[in-house]
Amino acid sequence: MAKKTKLNRAAERIGAMAGQADRTAHKVVKAGKVAKEELVELKKQVEALGRQLQKTSKRLQRALK
Numbered sequence: 001m002a003k004k005t006k007l008n009r010a011a012e013r014i015g016a017m018a019g020q021a022d023r024t025a026h027k028v029v030k031a032g033k034v035a036k037e038e039l040v041e042l043k044k045q046v047e048a049l050g051r052q053l054q055k056t057s058k059r060l061q062r063a064l065k
Contacts, residue, residue: 004012
């Protein structure tokens with residue numbers, strides 16, 4: 001088998017680094033999607049709490065009259 005040249009070793013290292021960068025990019029994208037979904041859920045919860053607060057304040061105002 002032929003000896004590996006410096007060029008082949010360099011290309012191998014570049015390919016490995018590119019693969020590692022690609023994996024990291026995929027992890028970041030996946031984490032971003034999860035964070036976005038969590039943010040949507042939190043927004044829904046805040047809206048529900050806002051509606052509940054409005055109902056409660058209306059009831060309180062009626063009770064105080």
